[in-house]
Amino acid sequence: MxxxxxxxxxxxxxxxxxxxxxxxxxxxxxxxxxxxxxxxxDGQIIDAIQKSLLTDGANYTANAGLPALRTAIASKHQKVDGYTYSAENILITVGVQNALYAVIKTLAKLGAKRILIPEIYFGIYWKIPQDFGLQVITYPLIENFGIDLIALSNLLLPDDLVIINSPANPTGRVFTVQEQQELAAVLKSKLTQGYLISDEIYSQLIYEGEPAISFSAFFDRTLVLDGISKSSAAAGLRVGWIVTRNQKLAQAVTSNNATVISCPPTINQYAAIPVVQGLTKxxxxxxxxxxxxxxxxxxxxxxxxxxxxxxxxxxxxxxxxxxxxxxxxxxxxxxxxxxxxxxxxxxxxxxxxxxxxxxxxxxxxxxxxxxxxxxxxxxxx
Ligand SMILES: Cc1ncc(COP(=O)(O)O)c(C=O)c1O
The missing domain is CATH 3.90.1150.10 (Aspartate Aminotransferase, domain 1)
Incomplete structure (x- = not known):
C-alpha cells in the first residue's frame, strides 16, 4: 500500500x-x-520577555536550555530535597508535554518495555509511550483517587517506568506527605532499575492544605517534570523542564530532544526565570x-x-x-x-x-x- x-x-x-x-x-x-x-x-514575566529582546532573546540557546534558567532551577530544587544539583541535572523543554516525549523516547531507546500510569490519566500518558512501542498498563486508584498501593506493588517489575501526577489532572487530587512516603517505600523495594516520572506541572496550584513537596525528596530514581504553563497562566509560552539526579540520563534526554526542538524558544526561557526564583509568588x-x-x-x-x-x-x-x-x-x-x-x-x-x-x-x-x-x-x- x-x-x-x-x-x-x-x-x-x-x-x-x-x-x-x-x-x-x-x-x-x-x-x-x-x-x-x-x-x-505577572508583570515580571512580561518584563523578562521585553528585556530578553534587547539582549540575546532572538538567538539559539544550548540544546539543554538557557544556563541561567537551569542554574535557577537547580538551586530551587536543591532547597527542596537537599541533593546538590547543578545545571547539568536540568533540561529545559517545550512544556511538560515535550518533556514527557523526550523522557519516554530516551528510556524506550535504552530498553524500557512497560510503563505504568494511573487508571485515570492525562491523555498523553497513554499516547506517547504507544508511539515508542511501550506496553501501557494502568494501576488502580482507590475511591478517593489515591493510589491503590498494594495493586501497584503487585504490578511492578524492577525495570518499569511509572508515572505519577500530583496535583492531578483531571481529579484535582493532591498526595499527602504520608502517601508520598508510603508510595516511596513501595518504589524503593520494587523499582530498583526503572524510573519514576513525576509530573508536577500543577505543583504551585494547591489551594487547600500543605504546599507540595517534590517527589524527588522521597525517591532518588525520580525524573521531576515541571514548568510554567499552569502556575503562571503562561501555557502558550511553552516552557517546561526536567530535573534528574542522573546527569548521564539528563545528557541522553537532551541529545534525544535536540533532534526534535534544537532548543526551546529563548525569549520564553527568560520569562521563566522570575517564576523559578519565586518572584511571582x-x-x-x-x-x-x-x-x-x-x-x-x-x-x-x-x-x-x-x-x-x-x-x-x-x-x-x-x-x-x-x-x-x-x-x-x-x-x-x-x-x-x-x-x-x-x-x-x-x-x-x-x-x-x-x-x-x-x-x-x-x-x-x-x-x-x-x-x-x-x-x-x-x-x-
Ligand atoms: C497533567 C499534565 N501534564 C502535562 C501537561 C502539559 O503541560 P505543558 O502545557 O507544559 O506542555 C498538562 C496540560 O494540560 C497536564 O494537565
Missing amino acids: SIDERLANTDFPLPTIRQVNNAKHHSSISLGLGELKDFPV VTIEKYNAVLRQNRDVAINLLDKNHIPYIKPTGSFYLFPKISQLLNQSVKQFCLETASQPDGVVVIPGEAFGAPNYIRISLASLQIEEGMDRLIRCLKIK
Whole structure:
C-alpha cells in the first residue's frame, strides 16, 4: 500500500478535548479550559520577555536550555530535597508535554518495555509511550483517587517506568506527605532499575492544605517534570523542564530532544526565570485564592443537586460522576451541551480513561453561570 493509500484509510482523530472545544457554540461558557486563560500574567514575566529582546532573546540557546534558567532551577530544587544539583541535572523543554516525549523516547531507546500510569490519566500518558512501542498498563486508584498501593506493588517489575501526577489532572487530587512516603517505600523495594516520572506541572496550584513537596525528596530514581504553563497562566509560552539526579540520563534526554526542538524558544526561557526564583509568588497566591473560591461555588451546586464528587484541593479541576443521570453517553452529552446556544463546555471523562465522569475546569471567571447551565442541562437529560 502506498503512503497516500494508507493516509486515505487511516484516521488521525483530534483529541477528545479538542473535539468538544471545537463543538462549542459562540454563546456557550467554557468550563473546559486547561489553562488559566482568564487570569492576568505577572508583570515580571512580561518584563523578562521585553528585556530578553534587547539582549540575546532572538538567538539559539544550548540544546539543554538557557544556563541561567537551569542554574535557577537547580538551586530551587536543591532547597527542596537537599541533593546538590547543578545545571547539568536540568533540561529545559517545550512544556511538560515535550518533556514527557523526550523522557519516554530516551528510556524506550535504552530498553524500557512497560510503563505504568494511573487508571485515570492525562491523555498523553497513554499516547506517547504507544508511539515508542511501550506496553501501557494502568494501576488502580482507590475511591478517593489515591493510589491503590498494594495493586501497584503487585504490578511492578524492577525495570518499569511509572508515572505519577500530583496535583492531578483531571481529579484535582493532591498526595499527602504520608502517601508520598508510603508510595516511596513501595518504589524503593520494587523499582530498583526503572524510573519514576513525576509530573508536577500543577505543583504551585494547591489551594487547600500543605504546599507540595517534590517527589524527588522521597525517591532518588525520580525524573521531576515541571514548568510554567499552569502556575503562571503562561501555557502558550511553552516552557517546561526536567530535573534528574542522573546527569548521564539528563545528557541522553537532551541529545534525544535536540533532534526534535534544537532548543526551546529563548525569549520564553527568560520569562521563566522570575517564576523559578519565586518572584511571582504573590500572583500565584492570588490565582489559588480564586481557584479555591471557584471550587467552593462549584461543589456547593453539586451538593445541592446530589451529584457525587471527590473534593479537589489542587490543580484546577473537579471530576464528578454524572453517567447515572443520563440516558446517553457522557461524551454525547458533552458534545450536545457545548454546541447548544447558551450551553457549557465540560470535558468527557473518556479523555482520561473514565467515561462515567466529566472534567469541570475551575479556571473560569464565569464558574457560577457555567455550573448553573450544566445543572440545567443535566436535569433535562
Ligand atoms: C497533567 C499534565 N501534564 C502535562 C501537561 C502539559 O503541560 P505543558 O502545557 O507544559 O506542555 C498538562 C496540560 O494540560 C497536564 O494537565
